[in-house]
Amino acid sequence: MRPFDLTGLRTEPLDGRPSKVAVADLGRPADPSTPIGDWLDHLPKQLAANELRKLRDHLVRAYRDGRTVAVALGGHVIKTGCAPYLIDLIERGVVTAVAMNGSAAIHDFELAAAGHTSEDVGARLHAGAFGMARETAAAFAAAAEAGARDDRGLGAALGDYILGTGCPHADASLVAACRRVGIPCTVHVALGTDIVHMHPGVSGATLGESSMIDFRILCSVVSSLAGGVWLNLGSAVVMPEVFLKAVSVVRNFGHGLDGLVTANFDKESKYRTGMNVLRRPGSEGIEVIGHHEILIPLLHAAVVAKTGAAPLARAA
DSSP states (O other), X not given: OOOOOOTTOOOOOGGGSOOSOOGGGSOXXXXXTSOHHHHGGGSOSSHHHHHHHHHXXXXXXXXXXXXXXXXXXXXXXXXXXXXHHHHHHHHTTSOOEEEEEHHHHHHHHHHHHHSOOOOOHHHHHHTTOTTOOHHHHHHHHHHHHHHHHTTOOHHHHHHHHXXXXXXXXXXXXXXXXXXXXXOOEEEEOOTTSSGGGGSTTSOHHHHHHXXXXXXXXXXXXXXXXXXXXXXXXXXXXXXXXXXXXXXXHHHHTTOOOTTOEEEEEESSOOHHIIIIIIISSSSEEEEEESOHHHHHHHHHHHHHHHHOOOOOOOOO
């Protein structure tokens, strides 16, 4: 076959050609003295950097307008050391509700009670020792019973347990921070998925009832999300599914969700977060893919710099 004859190829001036990248979009290296909040604005005006700035601006707007900002998370967010950033946003009044799966609640409690969490599953599984911590099971047994009995729900009762039993690292607990500040913290249990479900002293009846109460509390939170933000952090299955059902409930009762912005932070894109968080429920969906231990502190710094919100004073 003969080479294609390119004689007569039509060309156009570069100045008139549509382009996706301009000099104005390029990143600007920041001076080492640049505040972290301003540093974000030095990033390229492209892709994930644009999405991160957009989410920052929505969170700042929601805070200034007094809108609901709800954070949903999975256990990996706690294990990567990110709870203090969320606690600070709670104390500054930016985050107004928290929802989590059972794994996140377990890691949160263990950090508060013992100062450490997360087992070597492979090694301990073969020894028959994985998930056998007695204090963790006792805490969830007590919290589930109290949360079901008093209609507090599992999250509030666990927060009261952490604060009431003198856990030495309670300041590191996201669950306790919500209770201390007075915002909803709901725990959404999938029976059989968490280590405490293996213990005979943990009642499926009270665990299920207290978590069901939390689902109904979450429906109240979701009903107030018009103009607000739902931020899903590192939960690929449980929290996206819980959120979708809560959205269906509040829509069924006629609550509007106009202006709701949803966002997802995770290490990779997933089907449920894409459909149940970003596409179906809200007016706008934002996704930023990367490591929690980098993205969450960066988002925290950017939001705090823009809001200027001061943290609540902690009791001595």
